[in-house]
Amino acid sequence: MSRSTLRFFAFWLFGGLLAAQQKVLVISADSANLVLSAGGLLAGMARAGADVWWVRVTNDEKDSWKLAPEETALRSRRESEAAAKLLGFRQVIHLGYRAGELAETPFTTLRDRLVIFIRHYRPNVLFIPNPYTEYDRVLDRFYTGRAAEDAWRAAAIENFVPPFTHLGLAPHRAGEIYYYAQPLDPQRRQAESTSTFVPQPKVVDITPMLETKIRAAQALTTSNEAMAQALKARLETTGRRLPLLDTLAPASIQKLVEENVRGLAKLCAQGTSYSAAEEFHYAGVEFRIPRKYRE
Amino acid sequence: MGFRRTFGSGMWAAVLLCLGTPSQAQEQLPLRPLPPGKTVFVLQPHHDDHTTDHGMGGLIARFVDEGYDVYYLRASNDEKDGTALPAENDKINLREALAAAKVLGIKEVINLNWRNDYTAPIPLNELRAQIIFLIRKYKPDIVVGHNPWEHYQKNPDHRNVGRAMAEAYWMAGLENVHPEHFLLGVQPHAASYLIGKARLDWGLGHRPNVFFELNAEQVRRKQIAYHTHRNVYANPATARAMRAELARLGLYLPEWEALDDQEAAVLMEAWHMEWISRQRGRQAGVEFAEDYYFMDEFDHLPGLKAYLQQHVRTP
Numbered sequence: 009m010s011r012s013t014l015r016f017f018a019f020w021l022f023g024g025l026l027a028a029q030q031k032v033l034v035i036s037a038d039s040a041n042l043v044l045s046a047g048g049l050l051a052g053m054a055r056a057g058a059d060v061w062w063v064r065v066t067n068d069e070k071d072s073w074k075l076a077p078e079e080t081a082l083r084s085r086r087e088s089e090a091a092a093k094l095l096g097f098r099q100v101i102h103l104g105y106r107a108g109e110l111a112e113t114p115f116t117t118l119r120d121r122l123v124i125f126i127r128h129y130r131p132n133v134l135f136i137p138n139p140y141t142e143y144d145r146v147l148d149r150f151y152t153g154r155a156a157e158d159a160w161r162a163a164a165i166e167n168f169v170p171p172f173t174h175l176g177l178a179p180h181r182a183g184e185i186y187y188y189a190q191p192l193d194p195q196r197r198q199a200e201s202t203s204t205f206v207p208q209p210k211v212v213d214i215t216p217m218l219e220t221k222i223r224a225a226q227a228l229t230t231s232n233e234a235m236a237q238a239l240k241a242r243l244e245t246t247g248r249r250l251p252l253l254d255t256l257a258p259a260s261i262q263k264l265v266e267e268n269v270r271g272l273a274k275l276c277a278q279g280t281s282y283s284a285a286e287e288f289h290y291a292g293v294e295f296r297i298p299r300k301y302r303e
Numbered sequence: 304m305g306f307r308r309t310f311g312s313g314m315w316a317a318v319l320l321c322l323g324t325p326s327q328a329q330e331q332l333p334l335r336p337l338p339p340g341k342t343v344f345v346l347q348p349h350h351d352d353h354t355t356d357h358g359m360g361g362l363i364a365r366f367v368d369e370g371y372d373v374y375y376l377r378a379s380n381d382e383k384d385g386t387a388l389p390a391e392n393d394k395i396n397l398r399e400a401l402a403a404a405k406v407l408g409i410k411e412v413i414n415l416n417w418r419n420d421y422t423a424p425i426p427l428n429e430l431r432a433q434i435i436f437l438i439r440k441y442k443p444d445i446v447v448g449h450n451p452w453e454h455y456q457k458n459p460d461h462r463n464v465g466r467a468m469a470e471a472y473w474m475a476g477l478e479n480v481h482p483e484h485f486l487l488g489v490q491p492h493a494a495s496y497l498i499g500k501a502r503l504d505w506g507l508g509h510r511p512n513v514f515f516e517l518n519a520e521q522v523r524r525k526q527i528a529y530h531t532h533r534n535v536y537a538n539p540a541t542a543r544a545m546r547a548e549l550a551r552l553g554l555y556l557p558e559w560e561a562l563d564d565q566e567a568a569v570l571m572e573a574w575h576m577e578w579i580s581r582q583r584g585r586q587a588g589v590e591f592a593e594d595y596y597f598m599d600e601f602d603h604l605p606g607l608k609a610y611l612q613q614h615v616r617t618p
Contacts, residue, residue: 044606069479070474070477070479070480072479073478074478075479076479077479080479108470108474108480109428111426111427111428111431111466112426112427112428142452142509143452143596143598143602144603145469145470145472145473145497145598145603146470147466147469147470190605190606191605192602192603192605194510194512195510235604238476238493239601239604239607242495242600243615246339247617247618248615248616248617248618249615249616249618250611250614250615250616251614251616252614264607267606267607267610268604268606268607268610269606270606271605271606271607271608271609271610272605272606273606274609275605275606275609
């Protein structure tokens with residue numbers, strides 16, 4: 009049995025134990041960031057039997073190349089569902105907020121909508137964009153992460169949005185939380201100052217799921233084309249070229265996306281024995297148990 | 304007559320510490336050349352932000368010296384900054400901002416006139432839309448301003464203008480963002496580099512990742528641009544208080560002997576600028592420098608950076 013096959017079974021078995029009866033709720037601002045930051049781990053959890061629901065807050069309407077926002081939103085919706093299917097998710101819920109406009113959305117409005125989903129699906133595990141990530145220039149992720157983090161807390165408290173309680177949505181606390189982001193923040197690996205009560209950096213091996221993650225990322229064809237076109241245009245205006253993009257065919261864009269996912273996986277695996285990884289800030293069951301008792 | 308000592312140049316730093324300690328220990332950061340391009344956009348809420356010790360006066364002077372066109376977008380009206388009534392402050396600060404911009408070689412000052420210290424409740428998307436329009440009009444390659452991710456940022460104007468900038472500089476390149484602008488003759492244009500500065504006297508601020516070297520002439524213009532803001536800096540009362548405190552300690556500054564309080568205050572601010580530029584220079588291994596958080600053109604694609612470094616061809 010090859011090493012990679014062994015690793016796959018280890019991942020499957022370990023993931024299976026972890027994921028037994030697991031319910032996972034994923035909250036994202038945009039589609040690409042979710043797939044690129046956490047697609048590998050989530051695919052592993054889904055494959056191991058977890059039920060995964062994805063609440064997609066914005067409609068990605070601006071992430072395209074020479075395409076109207078309405079058409080972009082429609083295509084992005086279909087493509088995010090295709091990516092979710094590849095990752096093994098059960099369902100995508102589209103909230104439809106206009107991409108790039110979340111600064112004007114009242115924080116509590118978004119939070120309370122997210123509370124509904126947490127109380128309805130009652131997840132054990134929550135995935136949210138990390139609002140503390142620095143140098144991510146897409147601030148929708150910051151606004152969504154900030155609201156989602158508070159929704160995690162508020163969903164567990166009876167006096168938040170009482171009307172929902174009357175509809176049978178009882179308070180619920182997710183036991184584990186993953187804060188995800190692409191590796192943009194130079195300080196992301198630094199342990200948080202108090203080791204007991206705050207989410208800490210965590211690197212997860214995604215080697216067995218890397219190919220699945222690549223396919224899911226490739227499914228986001230509209231935003232992928234925008235990325236490739238913008239990159240090509242930037243290089244051309246500065247007298248440079250990337251041979252891969254000389255002809256902007258679907259195959260070359262798919263290859264670029266593959267390189268991106270592999271590059272991210274390699275970057276996240278730095279300093280570990282893994283060949284492909286994802287990075288998170290994570291708080292689990294031990295979140296409320298002081299380190300000295302845990303050890 | 305009590306004991307008096309000459310307060311020599313080696314002791315200036317001690318006096319200057321009274322004005323604010325600017326820095327924590329820093330690791331060695333790379334000195335980098337200016338990013339390529341022709342046009343720079345300085346985007347700040349206030350008249351003086353780009354000239355203070357935590358500002359970027361030296362870097363602006365260097366951009367100008369190396370042939371870049373530098374535009375300064377001032378988002379607020381600065382009505383509260385100074386000892387006069389708001390409308391009067393607004394007028395004085397604008398006048399001084401224009402004078403300081405001239406010293407640095409800035410080509411044009413564009414005023415948005417949002418109310419000073421009231422940017423927290425304004426629609427951030429509207430502020431961003433104005434910045435996007437101006438980025439499309441002036442087509443900067445480089446945008447510099449407050450680091451939107453800095454910590455301990457007490458001033459909401461700095462935080463909000465920084466946030467609007469963080470999105471505007473790249474969203475201005477998207478066709479689906481404010482298409483109404485295209486009726487006015489502008490086209491999508493994204494800046495490729497973002498240079499962020501933080502107020503290090505307010506805490507850790509941010510962790511800079513680069514130094515830019517300055518020469519003595521650029522530091523000199525930075526000094527003048529700084530104390531040109533007489534409405535808020537170089538106040539004679541500060542020099543008067545310092546003289547009194549030194550006298551109480553039995554000290555005096557020989558350089559101040561022949562100066563009135565206004566001139567002494569100006570000199571004190573100039574020392575401050577020189578001292579901080581030397582401090583940064585020492586850390587960078589050169590005579591003068593400033594430090595920043597620099598976001599490179601492909602930093603937003605962390606997974607592709609290594610691939611691009613390896614495969615991009617330059618004829």
